[in-house]
Amino acid sequence: MEISYPDEVTIAGVQEFAAPKELVFEVFTQPEHLKQTLTPFDEKIVALEFDVRPGGMYDYTFVTPDGKPYRFFWSIFRSPKV
Numbered sequence: 001m002e003i004s005y006p007d008e009v010t011i012a013g014v015q016e017f018a019a020p021k022e023l024v025f026e027v028f029t030q031p032e033h034l035k036q037t038l039t040p041f042d043e044k045i046v047a048l049e050f051d052v053r054p055g056g057m058y059d060y061t062f063v064t065p066d067g068k069p070y071r072f073f074w075s076i077f078r079s080p081k082v
Helices: 019-029 031-038
Strands: 001-005 010-014 046-049 059-064 067-075
Touching: 001 059, 031 046
Parallel strands: none
Antiparallel strands: 001 010, 046 059, 059 067
16 A cells, blocks of 8 residues: 655555455445444444545544544545446
């Protein structure tokens, strides 16, 4: 993954996947897949809202096994071409 820090509050990432683009698109646009994909370990998604159109966002919160919540917000600048 390529990560950059365009300003003090932004982290930008670009990831390439060794999978068909249709499958990657489905994984990042279907709630049942996102709930498994967005949490790295044993966390549980407790809030999830997303819109993958340009100008849209991902906004989700997960809770770690010890009860700590973490919120993430991504902005969508370009929709993927499938």
